[in-house]
Amino acid sequence: MTIDPEQLLAAKIPRIEQRYTARDCILYALGIGVGLDPMDETDLPFVDETRLKVEPTLANVLGYPGFWQRDPAFGLDWVKTVHGEHAVRIHKPLPSAGHVVGASRIVDLVDKGERRGALIFVEREITDQASGDLLATVRQTVFCRGDGGFGGPAKVLSPPHPIPERAPDTHIDIPTSPQTALIYRLSGDYNPLHSDPATARDAGFERPILHGLATFGVTGHGLVKRVADSDPTALRAMGGRFSSPVFPGETLRLEIWRDAPGQVTFRTTVPARSVVVVNNGFAEFAA
Template identity: 55%
Template sequence: MAIVYDKLLNWSFPDLEHRYTAKDTILYALGLGCGIDPLDRGDLAYVYEAGLKVLPSMAVVLGYPGFWLKDPATGADWVKVLHGEQSIRIHVPLAPSGTVIGRSKVDAIVDKGPGRGALLYSSRRIIDKASGTLLATVSQTTFLRGDGGFGGPSGPVKEPFAVPDDRAPDLVAARRTAANTALIYRLSGDFNPLHADPDVAAKAGFKAPILHGLASLGVATRALVDAVAGNDPTRLKALDLRFTAPVYPGETIATEIWRTDEAAVFAFRGRVVERDLICLGNGRVEIAQA
């Protein structure tokens, strides 16, 4: 079955109500490796209910519609789907608990041609159920590797943010993940067996289950909040990045950060220290002034 452009572009998503508690917020942070060092008081704020803080990247797991492209009616070859890029916009800081509505939609589909696949741009608005306040908008680019040549538009294609490659980073913040990080992170809602079952990982060509891309994003977010926002997660206003390589649980992600001409904007990328490999690229983060 092939993609039908109009059908996929107008895919209907029901509003998804999501109630979460302080326990869910703590579990999300534990799934990023927060608390590996029990004496790290900066991390403690995200994994201990007394004065609990919320990492802004938690928006990616709220109101999540699941792996909807696996539905045969989409026409997509779901086995070849890759998560390419992710953006987060925080409009109001997230509370440690609450009930939200996730409202998803497909924004655009770009046909790159036969043999080249397609790009699907989608977004989700996360709305506080009680007040109707828009809390966050999360957007992603999905690469449909097996679905080009269906006769859709060839553009526009989102241009990635350029990270400086002519000078060393101004700051580097390294954070180690634990060997069981993926097994914890999946409890926040992404149960793809690729991140848990060694046999599934081997069939996909990996030596072991890999860390979720959005977990790698969360690790970088935690590093950025600490390095450029004074460990105040409410100051992070926006974040964009591209996924460039998988991370294995237990590896260390070094977030390399550059100042830009805009005082409130930093460029960044993530490097797997053990393999000297870029896992997150084209990163941009916007921080509110203190």
């Protein structure tokens, strides 16, 4: 099925109300690998309900509409969709329990051409159900590898955040578990690409890959740990471009450049395969 741009832009992504608890916060943290070292006392508060710290990237799974690309109404070759870019801005520190509303909408799309795919830009605002306060804004670029050539207008895309031409100022290595994707999916993303070997092979991967947002969460945890002394309320925003898949069980290396007070550039790699997995990253912290 070929994309109908007018129909796609007008399509409604389900509005989601969600109640979450400390248990959900802990499950999310476990899904991004927190607690693999039970002696790391800086990590334990993220998985201990008696002194719970909330991962700021939890916003990515709050009010999440699920794998909406799979709905035939959108006309997408969903097996070939992957996460291209992602950014989150935290307007208020996330509480350890709440009742939130996630309102998602498709804000733009780009036709890269036949056999080159298409880009869909999605924005989700997460608000507190009772007060209406805006808690976080999530922006996502979906790369639809099988859906180019539908005749969309040519557009000039914004350049990616640049990586400095010098060695990083610091880095941190972060392990993942072979079970990471199986745990992370329990936070709401049940795309079989991350759990079913046959689906992964159909999509061109040798085995299930880690969710892009799990990699993003691992990276966010590393940023908070290295830049903000494990204070999750200090992170204001972060974003980056997914450039290669991660296989569960691999160790990630987060490279960080300090640009200015409260501002850093980052890149995430898998040293064992010499590949960059999140590129052109930026993050903002409370100064």
